[in-house]
Amino acid sequence: MKRSVLAGIAAGSVLAATAASGTATASQQSAGPPGWGMMASTSSMPGANVSDEADYLTHMIAHHKEAVAAAKQLQRSGRAQMRTLGASIVTTQSAEIATMNRWLTTWYRGHSPQTGYRPMMRDLSKLSGDALDEAFLRDMIPHHMMAVMMSQQLLMHGDVQHPPVAAFAAKVRDAQHAEMVQMQQYLADWFGGEGMPCPMGR
Template sequence: MRVDDEFDYLTQMLPHHQEAVTAARQLRRSERPQMRRLGESIVATQSAEIVKMKAWLDQWYSGRSTAVGYRPMMRDLSKLSGDALDEAFLRDMIPHHMGAIMMSQQLLMRGRAEHEQVAAFARTVRDDQHAEMFQMRQWLADWFGETGMPGGPGPVGDGRQGWCGW
């Protein structure tokens, strides 16, 4: 996941967000209220962000193709239920969120955002998904005894604020 410029960031983030929305909708079937709330939050937030990104692309990059070679990061959750659904979602969504955090950080650190709205959006994605990722890691530890992070090294709840394992 490499981000070269603002246009690249937005076009890559669209299918990334859509995948998260699709997966989060499956959490309506979770038996855990925390997971159902997380799913509702991801669907609401990222659906609104998809609309915003499409509007920016139309406004600032009209006529450019937004097609990208996106490779899905999450498995099909539609046939899972109970603990299997919750654990698979958490195991897949943590590295998925890490991808969005990394793309957002690349855009910001390289100063590639051409519009302040996109820079602010990238900061929000980075910070909000970082917080969600740590909550999901804690649930993996509490509910499934997971002591490492899917997609990266490091113990869950090790107290190092801001550490994501990449």
């Protein structure tokens, strides 16, 4: 229930921002389209606050690792769409973990890897069929929301030292929001799920 409430609270800002987005110039990348700044400044999701670039990378690595572990469970799904989604998350986020680890090693060798990360996904290993698919969608939507909010907060208020990290955060923000919309549609189509409405023009 808490996950659904959190997703619902943030949904309006996220979807309004995406609906208003277009092709951003380099100078607009950090600010993002209208609505992202408000979302970043008003975030109250536990763990969504990042203070600087190293903090963002450390927390996002832990966050991605949890997503990859959960997405691997979708290999057992009976729905081709879910298997495809899971494979995409595993491939994309595993590569992003490697990139972030390389940046941490190169730029922040002395940074503590301890994050105090609090898991957001339930144990999916004993679920199957509809129960697996629904639990994954209901947990991964707010999980992606967290990544979106962390990324935008870094871009708006964090101490970004390296341009590749800014580009990376913008990519995570936009890609995971798109996956959130897709997952919300699956939830609505298959399970009558409540939460974020899909934006116009989908």
